[in-house]
Amino acid sequence: MSHMGFFASVNGVVTDAAEARVSVLDNGFTFGDAVYETLRTYGRRPFHLDRHLARLRRSAGRLRIAVPVPDDEMGRRLDALLERSQHAESYIRIIVTRGVGDISYNFDRVQGPTVVMVTKPFQPFPEAYYRDGIAVILSSVQRNHPRALDPGIKSCNLLNSVLAVQEAQDKGALEPIMLNADGDVAEGASSNVFLVKSGTLLTPTLDAGILPGVTRELLLERARALGVPVRETTVRVPELLEADEAFITSSLKELAPIRTIDGRPVGDGRPGPLTLRLLADFREYAPRHST
């Protein structure tokens, strides 16, 4: 696989990704002791870097990873990386690990943090997914319990999602919808879940044990601004299956309509009117808030 067009910044030093190096003793590698953000550009500018950095700091704080690099310096490093990348649009990943340790739980010996940024050409979801909707499954893999590994921490320990996505891919689906320990809808492996019932937009509350998605938050704001009735609530599985419309959200996917769940159509099996209205609104909004 070619990584042409992949670039990296490691502690502020920009190179081709193939030349970028992180130590094998880095806690991100030895312990998965790291946090991350994924975002994209619109018009070559990062979309809501402010909110992504705020969440990155909250995630790091939960793990007591110190991030002494201020937001403006993060922005300058990302600008330098984007300047080098020259993609039409970029996928951006920011990773902050605790730093280089000695393969032990002696956190005081760790030299860090390691601040990595990677860009690659942004490859949008195929337009057909937006036109026709996507297939999802209800995963047999339960979302991590918040008292085990809180999904609200965006950590580089992604195995809970890896297992669920493998199951989805085996079944020809794009995204697994994961349930929490109560059996209620939590989130996708890398997305948040919304449904529409009788004109109201519904999504699980944060205490379902989910990531507070930036797109989720923006969508709730946009929907309220448009006068759409919105409710954050417990979402039971039958409510999702009997929804008029359903979709997932993420920084990379924007809003992707769900066509089928475990092979059964949602609503009339086509992206619904509110989903399409919110998608159009989001696509109008996003380029104006990429700075």
Ligand SMILES: Cc1ncc(COP(=O)(O)O)c(C=O)c1O
């Ligand atoms: C577990 C999980 N939930 C939700 C999301 C969506 O979050 P955002 O809208 O901030 O990209 C992601 C992002 O990839 C994720 O990994």
